[in-house]
Amino acid sequence: MLAKLYDWVDERLDITPMWRDLADHEVPEHVNPAYHFSAxxxxxxxxxxxxIVIQILSGMFLTMYYVPDISRAWDSVFYLQNKVAYGQIVRGMHHWGASVTIxxxxxxxxRVFFTGAYKxxxxxxxxxxxxxFFVILGLGFTGYLLPWDMKALFATKVGMQIAASVPFIGGWIQTLLQGSDIVGAQTLARFFAIHVFFLPAVLLGLLAAHFIMIRRxxxxGPL
Known part of the structure; x- marks a missing residue:
């Protein structure tokens, strides 16, 4: 059944050459662990x-239950954690996966720096x-506030103070992220939008550029 479906799509879009180009791409010997342990x-x-893929997939699941409102955010996380089937596992994957990704x-x-691959x-x-790297740090920072518990609230306040200390543009950055004079409803709404829409869009664009340049x-080579 799948073979017939693939043949039907391939007949109309000619996708086989693309897969062959990916599959036939040669990998240098020095990145093969069978030849070099340092690989x-x-x-x-x-x-x-x-x-990153795990973060995207688990994050899509979490957004189906999360409510970006200060009166319901914590309750929605509690419901996801304790009432939704496998919700605790998926949230745990997203929570710990953020640290692992960083x-x-x-x-x-x-690795890129010490092997001179930046030259x-x-x-x-x-x-x-x-x-x-900075986009992923931004995702970690904006996602930390979303559970809307005391730890997230005070950590975000510290982050806002750090942002405000940036010379010349610190106040502008704080206003842009915080949305008001305090870390409140506007801040949560902005962090949710940045975390779910803006930064993922930038992330996917940069990943595409990264992979295209690696391909070209x-x-x-080795050090």
């Missing part, structure tokens, strides 16, 4: 992408990777 450090990029991005960045002709890809330039 495992080249897995950090793929593992990072895997954790760690994996950091390790991948270290010509991959400077632009290095810039994209650094931007990805290939995997960097």
């Amino acid at each position: 495992f450090v080249y897995c950090f990029g793929g593992l990072t992408f895997f954790t 760690v994996m991005v950091f390790l991948h960045t270290l 010509k002709p991959r400077e632009l890809n290095w810039v994209v990777g650094v931007l990805l 330039q290939g995997i960097s």
Whole structure:
């Protein structure tokens, strides 16, 4: 059945060459763990992408139950955690996956730096990777407030104070993120929109650019 469906789609869109191009792409010997033990450090990029996919899928599930309102946010998280089938597992995956993603991005960045993979002709890809790192940090910061408990509230207040201390534009950044004089309903609504819509859109765009450049330039050589 699936083979017939694939043949039907392939006859109209000619998708087989695209899959062959991906499958036949040669991988350098130095990134094959069967030949070099140090090749495992080249897995950090793929593992990072895997954790990002987990975050996206689990986040889509969470948004079906979460209510971005200060009077109902905590209740919606409690309901998801205790009443929804497998809700505790999915929320746990999203919660711990956020920390794992940041760690994996950091390790991948270290690998790129210490192997010199940021040098010509991959400077632009290095810039994209650094931007990805900051976007993921932003996702972690904005997502921390969404449960709307005391820990999230006071942590976000500290974050707003740090943002306000930025020279020249600190006040503007604080107003943009906070939305009012206090961390309240406007802040929660803005953090939800940034976390669910704006930053994921930037993330997907940067990932696409990252993968396209890797495809064009290939995997960097050994140290």
